[in-house]
Amino acid sequence: MAVTVISPSRYVQGRGAMNDLGMYAAKLGSKALCLISAGGIDRVGERIEKSFAQSEAPVVFEKFNGECSRTEIDRLVKLVKEQGFDVMIGVGGGKIFDTAKAAAYYAGIPVAICPTVASTDAPCSALSVIYTDEGAFAEYLFLPANPNLVLMDTEVIAQSPLRLTVSGMGDAMATYFEARACVNSGAGNFAGGTVGVTSFGIAKLCYDTLVSDGLKAKIALESQALTPAVERIIEANTLLSGLGFESCGIAAAHAIHNGLTQLPECHHMQHGEKVNFGTLTQLVMENVPEEELTEMLDWMIAVGLPVTFAELGVTDTSREHLMPVADAACAPTDTLHNMPFEVDAEMVYNAMIAADTYGRRALSAKR
Template sequence: MRKAFISPTKYVQGEDELLNLGYFVKTFGDSALLIAHPDDVSRVKEKLDFTINKFNIKLVESDFHGECSREEVARLQALATEYSCSCTIGLGGGKAIDTAKCVAEGEALIIVPTIAATDAPTSHSAVLYTPEGAFDDYAYFKQSPSVVMIDTTVIANAPTRFLVSGMGDALSTYFEARATSRSYSNVNAGLPCGVNEGVCAEAKGTKTALALAKLCYETLLEDGVKAKLSSDRNVVTPALENIIETNILLSGLGFESGGLAAAHAIHNGLTSLEGTHHYYHGEKVAFSTIAQLVLENADKAEIQEVITFCAAVGLPICLADIGVVHMSDEELMEVAEKACIKEESIHSMPFPITAEAVAAAITVADQIGREFKISKGM
């Protein structure tokens, strides 16, 4: 059996870590293309100026247009060539990070998230959009970023909703990895099809990945509420440090090397409902995780544990919490069918999947969540 595990070359996090950015740039050369939204640059400008002067490097600002499109990637690659940049820095949220991945194409890449809202920073994949913001395609690269650098002071001063959303994304990690392991399904850590003709693209998850995914869940339960309180106060505490690591590193390694299953597929189906468009990825994944647990007939105590955690940190536990106040039977089936298309990760569940079963799981998960809220006077 072929197994695979993928990770960044280096992961480092700490208070004011951004002051050391120049050190990592120096491992590649003297200059870097900085891909970041102007608002994110302004948030950390003093630290960027400090690291530029301390390490005598040059950061070429790119005037990032805000969308990870083929056109923007081509423009930025030309800019990197024009200024002979030694490496690429993706600083900010998901769009800037994914754009940097596409520009670097797996070489000399430093990722600096300014929020802990998703597990994308550590991965070797990106999502491409059209210039208008519509989905275009997925992109995969030969390796994960060279360096993932987390300044926990910057994360602590970001809106708490981002951190909580990241916990929602991380919440699914263990349950999806567990399902993938039980079904012996392939994971993203294997070579993407077509990268090297004649090389096997299939790979199963490792015990290491499953163990990290389980640690991800355990840390959420232990430190999630405390980390939220720290973020509310804009202070760095051990609990916040642990949840930042959980949201970004443990969840990132867990999903890519442990596998995705029903939760992310159901999330993708839910995006067809207009009401969900105002909610973050991790918020929708949290409810979708409950739906996966219903779909697999998980132990009642486990479902209650997940719902209790979500309620404690402010994650959605029913459809109304993600903007779906009413859903017709036709809309429900549309969501379920989208979650069940051939390419979706839901087929990594260890049993046959039907759209009818998914629709039923969503309905029951919603009911469980609503009853929980009533019982708690929420």
């Protein structure tokens, strides 16, 4: 396989960047459909309308139904075709991005992604994670191209709930460890190629940025302060993690996340929070040195990420309750098999139990 790196056509990040959304959208089409939540309209709807007032492309808001499912994607494709929209914009969080990307693909139109949060690495990728209407993981939809535009207004993101940016750190931290596993196993990446030094370097830079700036950014965001550390974490959560995971590949952390979606009590948890527990479980499976495991637990706890089942809302830790999680993580089509050793559900179950124990001990030591 050839070394392959993929990325969005244009990435824009900065204070007030959303004020230029209309200008960028006009370069992609003449009639924009903006997928957004009701809360998103309240937060940034007026700002978006003002940005389009200066362009020749009108914008129409369409409220997101709450789940990136085949039902919602089909509804939007029908709307695009019936009303003649020629550019799709997704404004909000990860499931909105994935829905907008998938609907734009099936409708054959360009897509712009404008996050109001930095909670996942979904904005930059040529991938949509599809769920059932009830919220359980269903499938990965691999798209032929990355978004035409990703626009990050850091002023807006700094005003979003702190938990969402912290969750984004959890999603981003998995990037390096899953990339390392894929390099060690020789697994292919999402671009249909192999991992090059550029891609792995991006994944490592993502890790380094999270370690150096994560806690500083969390503290600043407790007061909604937009500092250089916050800017760097927004970039790490979105661009570095997005390019890193897609051009390196993913492994156990995200597969375990997918397994956790089988538990209804986890549905209220953020994507990155579940991924973070998956990262901890992956490190246990890899039997990393105690120093590395301790450093990661300390960082996770310091920034406020969950490291135990209880923090994920799981109170029943019996074998009967958790084995379906392990079985789902080991699905033949999932990414657990990118690990550099043979993995089965029994190994996943035991690693999750041990990860929970390590997490509880680490939390107890901090008290």
